[in-house]
Structures are given as C-alpha cells and as structure tokens.
Amino acid sequence: xxxxxxxxxxxxxxxxxxxxxxxxxxxxxxxxxxxxxxxxxxxxxxxxxxxxxxxxxxxxxxxxxxxxxxxxxxxxxxxxxxxxxxxxxxxxxxxxxxxxxxxxxxxxxxxxxxxxxxxxxxxxxxxxxxxxxxxxxxxxxxxxxxxxxxxxxxxxxxxxxxxxxxxxxxxxxxxxxxxxxxxxxxxxxxxxxxxxxxxxxxxxxxxxxxxxxxxxxxxxxxxxxxxxxxxxxxxxxxxxxxxxxxxxxxxxxxxxxxxxxxxxxxxxxxxxxxxxxxxxx
Numbered sequence: 579x580x581x582x583x584x585x586x587x588x589x590x591x592x593x594x595x596x597x598x599x600x601x602x603x604x605x606x607x608x609x610x611x612x613x614x615x616x617x618x619x620x621x622x623x624x625x626x627x628x629x630x631x632x633x634x635x636x637x638x639x640x641x642x643x644x645x646x647x648x649x650x651x652x653x654x655x656x657x658x659x660x661x662x663x664x665x666x667x668x669x670x671x672x673x674x675x676x677x678x679x680x681x682x683x684x685x686x687x688x689x690x691x692x693x694x695x696x697x698x699x700x701x702x703x704x705x706x707x708x709x710x711x712x713x714x715x716x717x718x719x720x721x722x723x724x725x726x727x728x729x730x731x732x733x734x735x736x737x738x739x740x741x742x743x744x745x746x747x748x749x750x751x752x753x754x755x756x757x758x759x760x761x762x763x764x765x766x767x768x769x770x771x772x773x774x775x776x777x778x779x780x781x782x783x784x785x786x787x788x789x790x791x792x793x794x795x796x797x798x799x800x801x802x803x804x805x806x807x808x809x810x811x812x813x814x815x816x817x818x819x820x821x822x823x824x825x826x827x828x829x830x831x832x833x834x835x836x837x838x839x840x841x842x843x844x845x846x847x848x849x850x851x852x853x854x855x856x857x858x859x
C-alpha cells in the first residue's frame with residue numbers, strides 16, 4: 579500500500595521497512611501493520627486534538643508532570659505552544675505506561691520506539707497469527723468469563739501497585755491472544771497518587787469488567803473489587819499478590835458532627851485558658 583504521510587519519516591529513517599496495511603482507526607489514533615527490523619509490528623499514529631473524539635481530557639491530565647515551568651504556563655494559557663505541549667504529554671503518557679507496565683509483567687503490547695507522534699509496538703496476534711480480536715467480539719463460556727475476569731482483576735492490581743489507573747478500561751480495549759487478555763490503549767492512563775479522579779476511574783474500570791463478564795457469569799455482577807483494592811492501596815498494603823475478596827462493606831455510620839464541633843470548641847477554650855494563665859504568671 580502507499581505509505582501514509584504520517585509514516586513517511588519513519589520509512590525514510592529506516593525505522594519502518596514497509597507499511598503493509600491499515601489495522602484500525604479509532605477515536606484517538608490510526609493503527610497500521612508494518613514491517614520493522616524484520617518483524618511484523620504495528621504503528622500507532624496519534625490523531626491531532628481537534629480530530630480526536632476523546633472527551634474530558636482535563637480529568638485525565640491532572641497530575642501529569644511537565645519538563646519545566648515554561649511548559650506548564652503555556653499549557654495553562656492554552657497557547658499554540660501550550661497545545662503542542664499538551665499533545666506531547668498526552669502521547670507520552672501511553673508510551674511511559676507501556677514501558678512501566680511491561681517491566682512489571684502486566685500484559686500490554688511491547689513498545690519498541692516512539693518517534694514524531696508514532697508509537698511502534700508489538701502486534702498482538704491470535705493462535706493463527708492474525709491480529710488478535712477485541713474482547714467484545716467474542717462469545718464466552720461461563721468458565722472463560724470467570725477466568726478472564728480473575729486474570730484482569732490481577733492485572734489491574736499490578737497496575738495500581740505501580741501507581742497507574744487505566745482510566746478507560748472496557749471490553750473494547752482488551753485483546754485476546756493465544757494466552758489470554760492483553761490490555762491496550764493507555765494515553766488516558768492516570769497517576770493514582772496525583773490525580774484526584776483516580777479512585778472513581780479505578781472503580782469505573784473494574785465495574786466495566788464486572789458488567790461485561792457478568793453477561794456470561796452473572797455472579798460477577800455482585801462483586802465490588804474497585805473499592806476494596808483502592809482502600810488497600812490507600813493504606814499502603816496493596817501488593818501484586820494481594821488476595822481480594824470482591825466484597826466491600828461501606829462504612830455507613832454517620833459522623834456525629836455535634837460531638838466533633840464540641841471537641842473542637844473545648845480544645846479552643848483550653849488553648850485560650852492556657853494562654854491566659856501563662857500571661858497571668
């Protein structure tokens with residue numbers, strides 16, 4: 579096929595030997611099957627912000643680090659330079675997440691290179707060597723649903739242990755290769771410690787898994803792994819091998835605001851009294 583303009587520089591620099599065919603075009607990127615270093619891989623070409631369909635980016639960008647204060651100021655002012663920096667931060671988030679998660683054993687596509695808005699990475703394939711199907715394209719048995727769900731919950735835990743929440747996890751960005759689920763599409767990944775929206779995003783990710791797999795194994799619909807794992811994470815005790823129960827009892831005891839205020843007032847009066855006694859002496 580004719581080389582897309584977005585990949586011409588990589589072909590010219592020898593990073594891509596040949597563009598074989600388009601694989602998919604989504605809300606944030608177009609993906610091509612390419613030959614690179616003698617291997618069949620894929621090239622993810624990020625779309626410009628005004629052509630992307632992903633909404634509420636501000637929620638995901640909270641807490642993301644930039645190189646210097648000039649970048650931060652430009653991004654706040656939304657200048658032309660600032661918008662360019664926002665794009666770099668958005669794209670780099672996926673690249674950094676892939677390297678970080680791959681290093682700790684989370685099953686994600688192996689990244690190889692990132693040049694001029696193009697991410698070269700592993701092409702995830704099925705047993706026949708064809709591009710692996712998305713989870714939502716499959717009909718599962720009850721046993722498969724329970725197995726895949728359990729595996730993905732463990733993957734989410736491993737992600738959280740290194741401070742990453744996917745932020746948009748669902749059956750549409752999970753591939754199934756010959757060994758099981760592979761998590762993809764991470765440009766909206768958030769820093770669990772730096773983003774105030776991380777707890778709700780984690781819970782939504784986990785609830786999405788329960789809702790999808792619950793179609794095939796209804797008992798999964800009553801699980802509550804999101805709140806459970808976040809509480810353990812907040813306590814500093816979450817580990818990749820932490821055993822979860824899938825249940826979480828919300829503390830429904832209402833705070834006694836009156837008692838709290840009385841304690842505050844008593845403490846304030848004691849402080850005033852001590853200061854008065856010190857002045858008297």
